[in-house]
Amino acid sequence: MSVSVDRDQAFLSAVSRVADEFAAPNADAVDRAARFPSETIDALRAEGALSAFIPTELGGGGVAFETIAAACFELGRRCGASAMVFAMHQIQVISIARHLDDAPWFEDYLQAVSREQRLIASVTSEVGTGGDMGRSVAALTANEDDSRSFEKQAPTVSYGAHADDLFVTLRRAPDAEPSDQIVVLARNEQLTLEPSGTWDPLGMRGTCSPGYVVRATICPEQILPTPFPRVSAESMVPVSHILWSHLWLGIATDAFDRARAFVRAAAKRSPGEPPPVALRLSHLMSDLSLLRAEVSSALTEFVQASDEPGRERLSTMVLALRFNNLKIAASEQAPLVCQGALGVCGIMGFKNDTPFSVGRHLRDTMSACLMVANERIHHTNASLLLIAKDV
Amino acid sequence: MTEEIRQIIADHGRLSVDTAALAPDADLYHAGMTSHASVNVMLALEDHFDVEFPDRMLKRSVFESISAIEAALKELRAETPVS
Numbered sequence: 222m223s224v225s226v227d228r229d230q231a232f233l234s235a236v237s238r239v240a241d242e243f244a245a246p247n248a249d250a251v252d253r254a255a256r257f258p259s260e261t262i263d264a265l266r267a268e269g270a271l272s273a274f275i276p277t278e279l280g281g282g283g284v285a286f287e288t289i290a291a292a293c294f295e296l297g298r299r300c301g302a303s304a305m306v307f308a309m310h311q312i313q314v315i316s317i318a319r320h321l322d323d324a325p326w327f328e329d330y331l332q333a334v335s336r337e338q339r340l341i342a343s344v345t346s347e348v349g350t351g352g353d354m355g356r357s358v359a360a361l362t363a364n365e366d367d368s369r370s371f372e373k374q375a376p377t378v379s380y381g382a383h384a385d386d387l388f389v390t391l392r393r394a395p396d397a398e399p400s401d402q403i404v405v406l407a408r409n410e411q412l413t414l415e416p417s418g419t420w421d422p423l424g425m426r427g428t429c430s431p432g433y434v435v436r437a438t439i440c441p442e443q444i445l446p447t448p449f450p451r452v453s454a455e456s457m458v459p460v461s462h463i464l465w466s467h468l469w470l471g472i473a474t475d476a477f478d479r480a481r482a483f484v485r486a487a488a489k490r491s492p493g494e495p496p497p498v499a500l501r502l503s504h505l506m507s508d509l510s511l512l513r514a515e516v517s518s519a520l521t522e523f524v525q526a527s528d529e530p531g532r533e534r535l536s537t538m539v540l541a542l543r544f545n546n547l548k549i550a551a552s553e554q555a556p557l558v559c560q561g562a563l564g565v566c567g568i569m570g571f572k573n574d575t576p577f578s579v580g581r582h583l584r585d586t587m588s589a590c591l592m593v594a595n596e597r598i599h600h601t602n603a604s605l606l607l608i609a610k611d612v
Numbered sequence: 613m614t615e616e617i618r619q620i621i622a623d624h625g626r627l628s629v630d631t632a633a634l635a636p637d638a639d640l641y642h643a644g645m646t647s648h649a650s651v652n653v654m655l656a657l658e659d660h661f662d663v664e665f666p667d668r669m670l671k672r673s674v675f676e677s678i679s680a681i682e683a684a685l686k687e688l689r690a691e692t693p694v695s
Contacts, residue, residue: 355647398628398644450641450672536671604647608654610667 229288235268236292244300249573251302252581255426257383261296261303262340270307272335274314279328280335286315286460286527290467290520297471298478301585302427304468306340306380309428311464313341313388316456317406317445326442330406341406342384344435345457348374352597354453356399360392361444370438371405374417379430385409387435390449402449405439412437424584455535459523459544461593466516466551469589473555476562476582477509483566483577498565505561512554519547538609545598552589559583617681620660621645624652636679641672650675657681663688 243264251258265271274289275281289311296304314334321327333339349358359373371391381387387407392399418432445452480502487496522543526534534540559582563570566577573580606612614636621640622631628644645653654675658664663685665674674684 398642400644400646401642454672533671534668536673537667538670539667601647604651608651608658608665609670610664 226285228282229284232268232270232273232282232284233288233291233295236265236270237295239264239268239270240295240299240303244296244303248300248303248581251300251427252585253426255420255422255429257380257429258300258303258306258427259383261300262306262383265307266338266340269335269338271310271338271340272314272331274311275318275331275335279331281331287520287524289315290463293464293467294471294474297468298475299471300427301468301472301582302425304471305425305428305465308464308468309343309379310341312457312461313343315460316388316404316452319456320445320447320452322446324442324446326440327406327445337385339385340380340383341386341388342378342381344373344375344378344381344387344389344433346376347390348376348432350399352594354390354593355402355450357390357392357402358399360395360397361403361405362395364438367441368438369405369441369444370436372434372436374432374434376418376432377430378414378433378435379428381414381431381433381435382429387412387437389435389437400450404445404447404449404452405437405443406445407435407437407439407443411439423587424581425588451536454541455532459535459540462544462548462551463516463520463523465589465592466519466547469551469555469586470512470516472582472586473509473512473558476559476579477505479570479577479579479582480505480562480565483569498567501561501565505558505565508554508561509558512551512558515547515550515554519544538605539612542602542605542609542612545602548593549595549598552586552592552595555589556583556586559586613682613685614678616660617657617678617685620656621653621678624656625649634678636682637677639676640678641676657685661685661689 239261244261247258247260269282273282273284277283293304293308296307317327318331345354347358350356359371361369361371363369373389386409389405389407390402391405393401393403413436415434416431417434420429420431484496484499484502487498526532526540559579562579563583566579569575569577570579572578618631625640625645626649654665669684674680
């Protein structure tokens, strides 16, 4: 995760400081109360981190995608929920920035994000689609005054109550097929959120992701020019899988660091022979290194394919398989590392109030296999493998 | 070739509209073809025309209409002359 440009280095240093000074000291309180990590997000706003990826000509930080990924890793080491909020916001920003196609409304919008550090949540999952993001039930409807309206039943909207704006997938029109999808960006003064569920989950508690019925009336200019299937294949899916994997790696790395601190403390108490758990730590390191290698190579492949003219390769099945595999592998490996850390730390890791506690890490990473369910991804992959050649 | 492609789409594309009435450049995905159905169309095309789509062609835009599929098949046949 090397970053060469000074600007990128300064941004990463600022995020690391926020992670240490705000995310780390509040992580347990955020987890216990299942409350939004507002201190961390406010501190990120103060650093201009919410517009880090936006080009400088639109007022943003202009930092590279690799640096955003590294920032997700750093936040993940200190507070998984803060990292997930940051990552999800960046997924929306990156999807807009890569596909706005010079649309004036979206250029103005990204300038507003840069100026006001607006936080964007996504409304992509929907009741009645069986977890398939490639289909929508809710449709955008034209009104007599040329405005557009929609109503969408969302089973989860992460940090919906704390977001400024919503990134929403819909069917293009009431008579469109479920797969004929568009993206709209609805601003908070244009929308209402009616809670349709509660939020008391096992992990990632600070993301505050209950269900809502989302209603909004917007202008036609707020439809992203690029159709959603292309946004999804070229940006949203690979970017989601890469940024999520980086923060899962961050959580797993902190669990490993706590296990290592535990072993060092044991070794200092009885100098001479290495403590028996040192061997388990060595096994754990190889598990962590597998995760790290998968995350790192996927990032490199994505950046290479993104730099190619027209980004043609990103829409191929071979690369869809590649980034689907990243998601499956990382979401399975991260909780495995956290469980291994618990095995090293024993009761000191199991208790929630020791320097070696890894319960939150384990619970947070257990959400990974549910964020787009792994079995759904396996179904997609099984189909793609019938026709893809050199995988 | 157009009619053979049209028949394969009718058999495997699971469209929600009548395939016979489809314009050559009509978007098959907008006509209800799912990703999974598109894989079945690709397999049937490979079988029927005795070709293999290389990975660079295995993407949505190549299979989004009858005319796009026809262009891809012609490109493949030009690359590998029939012996």
